Amino acid sequence: MKISELSRRTGVPVASIKYFRREGLLPAGRATAATLAEYGDEHVQRLRLIKALTALGGLSIAATREVLAALDRADTIDGTLGAISYALPVPVAESPAADAGEDARAAAAADADVAELVAAMDWQVSDVSPHVRGLATAVKELRRLDPHYRPDRLVAYAGLARDIARLDLERAAAIDDPAALAEQAVIVFALSAPVLELLRRLAQEDLVRRRIARDAAADGADGAPEPAAGGAAAP
Amino acid sequence: MKISELSRRTGVPVASIKYFRREGLLPAGRATAATLAEYGDEHVQRLRLIKALTALGGLSIAATREVLAALDRADTIDGTLGAISYALPVPVAESPAADAGEDARAAAAADADVAELVAAMDWQVSDVSPHVRGLATAVKELRRLDPHYRPDRLVAYAGLARDIARLDLERAAAIDDPAALAEQAVIVFALSAPVLELLRRLAQEDLVRRRIARDAAADGADGAPEPAAGGAAAP
DNA sequence: CTCCCAAGATAGTGCAACTATCTAGTGCTG
DNA sequence: CAGCACTAGATAGTTGCACTATCTTGGGAG
Known part of the structure; x- marks a missing residue:
């Protein structure tokens, strides 16, 4: 054509x-x-x-x-x-460091957290993996911003991440032809990220709504602040 | 200052x-x-x-x-x-539709898949939720691109998404002050998405490596290909 | 008094992702 | 075979975003 x-x-x-x-x-x-x-x-x-x-x-x-x-x-x-x-990018950029010394210390702590996590999960990953670096950056930021940050929460997420990865690989496992598999892998790897994110949002929304319902029931009759959950922000 | x-x-x-x-x-x-x-x-x-x-x-x-x-x-x-x-964006854009009629049919099928999923999970979500719309778009694309697409795989992912959402909400549950919680929620909602994605990539990497090792063992000798560390572009 | 800095407004820069225009060549139609 | 529609390839222009620089005016402190 x-x-x-x-x-x-x-x-x-x-x-x-x-x-x-x-x-x-x-x-x-x-x-x-x-x-x-x-x-x-x-x-x-x-x-x-x-x-x-x-x-x-x-x-x-x-x-x-x-x-x-x-x-x-x-x-x-x-x-x-x-x-x-490795070719698929993950949007994790450094945010500006005010104090070089403190930043270095935070980076070291984050690196340690990630190393510990990888060890705990018994993950075999390349030490030049960009994902390890990216994760360390993200953890560094999380440590700075989240006063309730705890490394062990990361482990819980990692466990679920493993389950997801199993599903991903399962989807790809059925294919033998390298070219077909590669294309399939691109689809699975790249497109399931937004899908998963959307599913997570929906699940969050569901849980929040149930929480509202539960709280309203527990509070009794008072003018319970009813779900503003509707149109809220979306422009 | x-x-x-x-x-x-x-x-x-x-x-x-x-x-x-x-x-x-x-x-x-x-x-x-x-x-x-x-x-x-x-x-x-x-x-x-x-x-x-x-x-x-x-x-x-x-x-x-x-x-x-x-x-x-x-x-x-x-x-x-x-x-x-709702204010947090999910990067899901429509890709161009070649054939309006076929596109409408695909959209309807995707909508049905999503509705079925939401019903199966017993999720209480607003019918104007942008996440539902986004998910429908993503599923539409997935149907088009993935010859092995099956709606029931979506359910497996949704189950894990629910587990993740539970962890998310747990992290936020401890806080009572609305303002503090809101800030915490922003951090949890916005920053755990890249973290989770990174964890998923690491888990995938681990599984692939184990698969290489297993295959190499099964095949006998044969040079096991290392994942070539390409320059991952960060936009 | 005077020099440095601040606030606010406005304009400019750099990059990514297109989009439009231009030139020269080609195929089909009548 | 004339002529128009269409093409490839090159180059330049546009748009939107996220800054970044400059300029003007007005204090404040030594």
Whole structure:
């Protein structure tokens, strides 16, 4: 098909398709002449994946390129899984440090917490894993901001994280073809994060509502502050 | 303290502090004269929170403003919890629809999946909850992209999401003061999302490594591929 | 008195993600 | 075979966000 039809079939503007090509997210079409190229279903599929990663997974173009590159050099299954995992960014940035000395101490404490956690979970992770670094940063911030922070709470979360990871891997386990698995893995890894987050919010909402109901019942008849929970903030 | 000291104490440039004030994230200092204002510890704390939400939680300035506004109008505890939850954005955008008819059908199927899930979990959620809408969008995309998608997998994830929400609420349950709880809730809600995501990645990494080890043992020799540490782009 | 700093307003910067325009070439139509 | 629609590829422009710098005016302290 020609680029205009590729555009029509995917809903992505022609200019954007060209942009993705320039950025190396989308392979070029098979050139049939100097000014004509033929695109196929694989381009449709790839465009879908790109839009899913950026719009739904919230990845930047650069991160998407990393992920797709890992996907394309899919050689061995598990190696590809690892590459994709590392290529997917987690939004954790350092916040500015006021006091260098105190910051260093906090960083050390956070590192220790993470090391302890990894040991407690008996996790086998690379010591250059960006996730370990990211987690240490996040924990450092948590220690600073949360007066009720306790390392053992982290362990409880880690246990659940393991359960989730098992589900993730289970979803990928059924596939044998490396290329198909890689694509599947991208979907599982990148897209289930927002899904899980949404599910968590819904579960929170449910629990809060039940708490309101329970409190109202316990308080008796007084003008119980009824669920403002409705439209609250959302603009 | 003067603005220069506030800047020094938090590591945030003066110009940025002024910017946050303009954007309504930070209250003005107590003006002692036409060209002088006094800032206090609450400003230091608020700046920390702002940096945590933006740098660590990945929130935009607009989203941060929403959250802080919900925090500031903390009246009843549970109402505030709901407001904060709704104000926190989840990065789920529609991807472009090629075929309006097919898209509508897919949307309906996704809506049905979500409704079924909510019923199965016996979740009490508002029917205007942005999370329900977001989840429906995500599921729609998942149906399109994942040939192995099955609604019942969603239920397994939802169960774990509930467990996580219980942990979240537990962390907040100990606090009685609405204002303190609101701030705590912001931290718990916004910052534990990246932490959880990181934990999930680590757990995945561990499982993949164990799988490599197991496969290598089963296969005999064969070079086990290390996850190639790619440059993970942080947007 | 005078120099440094503060407040507030306004304008500018840098980056990411597109989007539009331009040039030159090509294929199909009549 | 003339002509128009369409294409590839290059380059430039736009938009939105998050700052960052500059400018003006007005105190305050030594």
